[in-house]
Amino acid sequence: MDYQIYTLPNGLRLIHKPEKSAVVYCGMVISTGSRDEDETEFGMAHFVEHMLFKGTEKRRSSHIISRLENVGGDLNAFTSKEETVVYAAVLNQYAERALELIADVVLHSTFPQKELEKEVEVVLDEIDSYNDSPSELIYDDFEDMLFKGHALGHHILGKPELLREYTTQDVSRFVARQYHTEKMVLFVSGDIPFKKLTRWADKYFQLGYKQALGEQRVAPQQYQPVDNMIIKNTHQAHVIIGNRAYDMYHADRLGLYLLNNILGGPGMSSLLNLSLREKHGLVYNVDSIYQPFSDSGEWCVYFGCDPANAARCEALVYKELSKLRENKLSDALLKKYKLQLTGQMAISSENKENMALSLGKSFLRYEKVDNLEEISKKVEAITANQLQRIANEVFLPEGLSVLRYR
Incomplete structure (x- = not known):
């Protein structure tokens, strides 16, 4: 078997992948993130992640x-829109x-008020650092635009004015509502x-x-594409062009993943890199x-450039999107792109922490967890017609939103 599973009486699930190694990678992934906050709790999921390390019923920070x-090990954590993860390597x-330590911090943290007040300052500094990086901040502002009025849109780090008001009771209330073992x-x-x-x-x-699960997530409503500019007085122009896209259970999810890899994936031979950087x-x-x-x-394209070249770069992005909508990939190109993707996945699988x-x-x-062979078979089954149809569903010019920093 590739992995083994076990469910505790309280609903918590254990999954184990046997791996011949001197190091064990382990952790807890919790189905709660910034989208599960209400409007008075912005930043709470991320703040809880910080506070998990600040004291439990039997340990000080x-x-x-x-x-x-x-003993030479490592303990870490991160928060996303939909997940909180605490993990270790030893x-x-x-x-x-x-x-035992992961169980203690996740299930028995006490969130002391004194530690909370200190950690607020740490998170505020993290927010300031983030605000100083326009190439990162623009993604958050774009998501806020793409999911306007929905919990998926607000920033994971939260709002300083709210963070300063949080108490032990506020943090404990959020954890009790969201940290269900199921x-x-x-x-x-x-x-x-x-x-x-x-x-x-x-x-x-x-x-x-463990208790009755709380409120269910509400999917975002349809949106109208937005074209917006924010004056940031940065040396570069920063631009994001994008759209709503398939959810993680959609039948075409892997097809869009392949198409996105072709367009602007990590390889130097991606279409956008060849056009905007190598050619021009x-x-x-x-x-x-x-x-x-x-x-x-969500799906999006990001680039930073000299402000004088921004309009030209945008035009080149739209040109590459148009090619994918209008022209079906040849068998030879499709085969090459599939080999690229499966090769990237195989190399990534060698990073044991990422795989855990x-x-x-x-x-x-x-x-369930698909192994590399199973995923490769699914990639191989993707057709050129499918990719062209996906491009026409996601990359349509009239459906795209644009955010520019100047």
Whole structure:
């Protein structure tokens, strides 16, 4: 088997991928993120992630920090629109230590008011740092425009005026509402006997916030494309062009992933890189991104350039999109692009930490994990006609929104 699964009585699911390695990668992925905040809680999901390291029923923050670092391990976390992840990497002999610590911070944090007040300042500094990076900030502003009025649109880091008002009670209330064990997946990748893992899971993860699930997520409504400019007085012009896209359960999701890789993926031979950088020398960096959510998605192209070249770069982007809509890929090109994608996935799978994170997130979303061979078969089944149809559904000029920083 590629992986083994076990469900605790409280609904928490464990997934284990046996891996011959001296290092164990493990963690908890929780189905809650910034989209699960109400309008008085903007930034709360991310703030909770910070506060998980600030004290539990039996540990102070210094004990949490040193617990794994003292044996050469690492403990980390991140928050997205729909997920919060706490994860660790340790030598095999300290795997139980890592799992016990993850259980402690996720299920038994106390969110002390004194620590909370200090951590607010840390997050405010993080927000300031982010605001100083227009190439990152523009993605948040674009999402706010694309999902206007919906929880998917607001910034993960939140609003300073709200963060300053949060109390221990506010944080505890959010955790009690969102941190249900049935919304959690415990993932482990390493050379640990599965029976031992299930015994540890029963020992450390039985307690939790199991209860009737709260409010269900509401999908965003239809939107009208927007063309907007924000004056930032930056040296470069920063531009995003994009659209709503398929959710993570859509039948054409993998097709759009392939199409996006062709258009502006990580390779130097992507269509946008060949046009804007290699042929015309107008940009240092141009990317396209496809991000599916549980009930919607987004696709966009980003580039930064000299303000004098912005209009020309936009025209070149639209030209490449038009080619994909109007011209079906030849068999030879399609074969090349499929090989590119499967090769990239194979190389990425060698990063064991990324693969462990993918293990947990895939099982949380789909209750299964496809191996590389299964994904490659799905990629191979994608046709040129399918890609052209997807391009005509997602890349239509009249459906695209544009955000510019000047």
